[in-house]
Amino acid sequence: MLIRTNTVEPLVIACDESGNDGENNLKGNSSVFVHASVAISTEAAQELMDEVRARTRSMTVELKSKTLLQPRNQAVAQWLLEHPELTDRCSLLYVHKQFFTVSKLFDSTAEEVAHAFGEDMYGNGAALSAATILFFAGPGAFGPQWFALLDAFEAFLRSATADIARRRLDELVTRFLDILTTSESPVRDFLEMAFTGVQHLEGLSRLQLGEGIAERLRTADPLLAALGGTVNEWKIRSGRPIALVHDDAKELTPARVERLKDAIQHPERVAASMAGTGADVTDIRLVDSKADPRVQVADLLAGLGRAVAEGLLAGKPHQLLPGLEPMQSRFSIWPMPDHVHPQNARATANESRQLLVGDQ
Structure with a gap:
């Protein structure tokens, strides 16, 4: 070292x-x-x-x-x-690109809602824990609907124009509802947390398209x-x-x-x-x-x-x-x-933070 x-x-x-x-x-x-x-x-x-x-x-x-x-x-x-x-x-x-996408979906929605209410889901490990649960349990709980949701989210992020982004956001909402109205899995609760923050994706879309900034963001890169x-x-x-x-x-x-x-x-x-x-x-x-x-x-x-x-x-x-x-x-x-397990995710986040703070 x-x-x-x-x-x-x-x-x-x-x-x-x-x-x-x-x-x-x-x-x-x-x-x-x-x-x-x-x-x-x-x-x-x-x-x-x-x-x-x-x-x-x-x-x-x-x-x-x-x-x-x-x-x-x-x-x-x-x-x-x-x-x-x-x-x-x-x-x-x-x-791991699929896990990265799942994490981005949760961070862009549920985490934004929590942030608005003063909760730091990064600091307490909740964001990492929830994304991990969705990654491992989503395919078994929701089947093809899960992968259709992820595809819709990625397509939305990669939209070339504002009109395309609006249409793809509507498609993403449809994919959410497909799962939330048909699934009885306990994992559904974590996906519902993400759905409550869908409105935050409109602001993200503007940044992805480069509106009001020097150059479009690439948050999914x-x-x-x-x-x-x-x-x-x-x-x-x-x-x-x-x-x-x-x-x-x-x-x-x-x-x-x-x-x-x-x-x-x-x-x-x-x-x-x-x-x-x-x-x-x-x-x-x-x-x-x-x-x-x-x-x-x-x-x-x-x-x-x-x-x-x-x-x-x-x-x-x-x-x-x-x-x-x-x-x-x-x-x-x-x-x-x-x-x-949230306590393990929190411990990982805390360890990284302590190492980064170092002797400052």
Whole structure:
């Protein structure tokens, strides 16, 4: 683990991702998004990439994880994961896209209602617990109606115009009512909590469409959520300001980068319980991955992590899993069965908050 220091020199983190389908979380090419980050020097990263190329005999300009995932190169992948240069100097933040969507649905509705009445569902763990219950119990309790509801919610968020958004919001309300008027499952109560906050989606839609702001929000894009988690992970590890070097991504426009930096630095604007947990982001610089070996290493790790996570969801544990587990970020957005119990969800939220507050 990196040692805390009193210096104000920012810690430079190089990042890349795998499984990026933008806001198409439910029907994209991947069910998992992985954001990888490394805190290593350019020289060390170049040596790692040179050695990986030599061991795989790869001459491609942009070496990808699919090369390392070939059976004949599994030993090379294992070598990379176990390399001392990466020990405690890399992080993989996993996002389960369907769980991310369920959480977004609850946060955008029920949590907004609670916030209006002065309840902090983030701080007390209720939001995480409710989303976890819906994720695990929704399919069995509601069947195809559940997936139709999630599809309608995602379609609403991705609306291209205000007229389309209004029609899709009506469709979402219909999907809610389909379940609420036919189901007798106890899980129905959690969905009813979400339904009480549907009116808040109108305001969210305006932001999603970019009305009154510099550029439309992308609240359903895992990349933006993962960047915040990555910064917080390295803040906890180092106690230092963070500077990000990231592979160029069209989603990371100057306006979104500035909004993201502000959200990371002032999380109390979302939840009062997060006061004092902001992180100092000094820079987010986009680069061509082919020109930065640190980003290339992050790209390999992200690809390996996604392949192993996809296999795990399919019931096929991968032999690289033990090497990847120590790299998992505590800010991964992943459904944990223990979090169906509010006290466990609250404990997780409190632990993260205490670590973020640190010595402030």
